[in-house]
Amino acid sequence: MDYMKFILLISFLYAVIHILFSSLNRKNTKSPKLPPGPPCYPLIGNILQLDTSNLPQSLSKLSQKYGPIMTVKVGTIKTVVISSPTLAKETLHKNGPALNTRFTPDSVKALSHEEASVLYMAVSPKWNAFRKVCGTKIFSSQNLHSSQSLRREKLKELILHLKENCREGKGVDIADATFTTVLNSMSNTFFSVDFARYCSVSSKKFRDVISSVLVETSKPNIADYGSIFSRFDPQGARRRMRSYYQVLLADFESIIEERLQKKDPIEGSDVLDSLLEYTRKEKSELTCNDLLHLFLDLFIAGLDSTSSTVEWALAGLLQNPEKLKKTMKELQQVLSKDGELTDSDINKLPYLQAVVKETLRLHPPGPLLAYKSVAEVEICGFRLPKDATVLVNVWGMGHDSSIWTDPNLFLPERFLEGEDNLREDIGFNPFGAGRRICPGVPFAHRVVHTMLATLLYHFDWKLADGQKSEAMDMTEKFMVTLSKGKPLMAIPVKE
Numbered sequence: 001m002d003y004m005k006f007i008l009l010i011s012f013l014y015a016v017i018h019i020l021f022s023s024l025n026r027k028n029t030k031s032p033k034l035p036p037g038p039p040c041y042p043l044i045g046n047i048l049q050l051d052t053s054n055l056p057q058s059l060s061k062l063s064q065k066y067g068p069i070m071t072v073k074v075g076t077i078k079t080v081v082i083s084s085p086t087l088a089k090e091t092l093h094k095n096g097p098a099l100n101t102r103f104t105p106d107s108v109k110a111l112s113h114e115e116a117s118v119l120y121m122a123v124s125p126k127w128n129a130f131r132k133v134c135g136t137k138i139f140s141s142q143n144l145h146s147s148q149s150l151r152r153e154k155l156k157e158l159i160l161h162l163k164e165n166c167r168e169g170k171g172v173d174i175a176d177a178t179f180t181t182v183l184n185s186m187s188n189t190f191f192s193v194d195f196a197r198y199c200s201v202s203s204k205k206f207r208d209v210i211s212s213v214l215v216e217t218s219k220p221n222i223a224d225y226g227s228i229f230s231r232f233d234p235q236g237a238r239r240r241m242r243s244y245y246q247v248l249l250a251d252f253e254s255i256i257e258e259r260l261q262k263k264d265p266i267e268g269s270d271v272l273d274s275l276l277e278y279t280r281k282e283k284s285e286l287t288c289n290d291l292l293h294l295f296l297d298l299f300i301a302g303l304d305s306t307s308s309t310v311e312w313a314l315a316g317l318l319q320n321p322e323k324l325k326k327t328m329k330e331l332q333q334v335l336s337k338d339g340e341l342t343d344s345d346i347n348k349l350p351y352l353q354a355v356v357k358e359t360l361r362l363h364p365p366g367p368l369l370a371y372k373s374v375a376e377v378e379i380c381g382f383r384l385p386k387d388a389t390v391l392v393n394v395w396g397m398g399h400d401s402s403i404w405t406d407p408n409l410f411l412p413e414r415f416l417e418g419e420d421n422l423r424e425d426i427g428f429n430p431f432g433a434g435r436r437i438c439p440g441v442p443f444a445h446r447v448v449h450t451m452l453a454t455l456l457y458h459f460d461w462k463l464a465d466g467q468k469s470e471a472m473d474m475t476e477k478f479m480v481t482l483s484k485g486k487p488l489m490a491i492p493v494k495e
């Protein structure tokens with residue numbers, strides 16, 4: 001029996017057992033009133049109606065027909081999709097305790113990562129400890145302030161790299177350049193070391209590994225359909241994930257090992273020192289092994305999201321030359337002649353900030369927030385069963401024409417009006433909401449704005465290969481995050 005037939009047979013048996021048990025249960029209980037949704041086939045559910053390569057858009061289309069709270073079935077798993085700001089608020093805040101457990105794909109369980117993962121573990125004392133160190137020892141204003149000169153060095157290196165391309169009139173793969181800059185900004189903020197040089201083998205290694213982790217996390221995997229399949233890892237996803245994790249963990253391990261060997265550690269001098277000091281405390285909830293898994297999560301969650309935001313922002317501006325001019329003009333007016341930029345200068349750049357917000361509205365790096373209900377809850381008169389997957393469609397809300405005028409246009413100006421437009425109740429929550437809101441916001445805010453400002457202050461840009469701005473390909477590629485389908489290639493033309 002070949003592999004596919006084996007998988008189909010197992011799926012079939014599982015579905016038969018599942019259907020049998022649910023119909024037996026139904027005899028004794030009142031059928032729960034699930035949110036409405038498209039009719040589905042037994043066994044495969046609504047899979048044929050869903051485009052998994054662009055799930056947020058595909059769910060958004062279905063929601064237009066079935067409403068802002070809808071049920072779809074992915075195989076046999078009930079999935080409730082939320083696409084309105086009010087319902088999202090009710091889901092993430094009011095029903096927090098029942099819904100703030102993240103849906104954990106089987107693949108991420110490699111090396112038991114889910115047991116020490118701030119991204120995936122349930123809200124618990126250990127998760128609280130992870131969040132506490134994120135808030136106080138990694139992303140506090142004081143910490144980020146003291147490491148800003150290191151990140152400024154990284155921006156100077158980015159300028160030097162772009163100057164070379166400028167001299168040669170060569171197109172730059174923007175995603176590649178922004179990725180290396182974020183990678184080194186992060187490694188310097190945490191460990192005071194560089195991880196890679198531009199266009200180097202090590203930069204490619206990190207990009208490949210992070211992208212493989214994201215692809216593996218988003219791929220449909222039969223092991224997510226029940227513990228019987230999970231035990232066998234039939235598609236090998238967990239096995240592959242283990243090898244990606246090992247590459248990253250080996251690097252963190254050697255850095256931690258080296259730091260521990262130091263005879264005379266200068267305690268508290270960078271994030272790693274202060275975290276190691278924390279693990280040595282008598283009643284510390286975290287061990288050195290936990291730190292390894294924390295760094296794994298921070299690099300996985302923070303690298304692609306931050307660098308792709310800068311790529312999308314530059315792409316949006318190159319596609320809209322008027323907006324590009326306006327952003328550059330603001331930078332010329334506000335920054336000093338040398339273009340040296342401190343984190344506090346961001347506050348003086350309202351148009352640049354609006355450009356970033358508009359980018360996050362159109363292309364949120366976390367387009368679907370995925371949770372699992374740990375208890376049955378009621379939302380707007382509908383019952384969300386226990387163990388359902390709950391998806392909050394951030395992308396859908398960002399493109400909803402009942403919330404935004406001309407939702408598909410790049411109009412940063414819409415964010416200049418109103419005093420506080422990062423409010424969730426207007427359907428804008430690119431960093432999530434509730435207890436699981438992104439802890440990396442202060443880092444991402446600084447790095448995205450200063451990098452974009454650096455690109456635009458020091459260079460003019462033109463699209464590579466004679467591309468016209470009107471003809472730019474802005475297709476999105478969904479793999480947990482939302483990348484640019486066709487990488488942006490642009491030439492830095494003059495200083």
Ligand code: HEM
Pocket residue numbers: 102118119120297298299301302303305306309360364365366369370429430431432433434435436437438439440441443444448
């Ligand atoms: C533009 C950049 C970024 C965006 C748009 C973004 C967005 C998000 C979103 C939507 C979530 C899920 C929140 C929820 O479920 O409610 C999240 C979680 C998370 N993010 Fe970010 N993020 C960014 C950058 C970063 C950075 C730079 C880091 C760290 C270096 C980071 C670390 C994390 C972690 C650890 C979580 C999981 C938190 C938890 O489950 O408790 N992110 N982020």
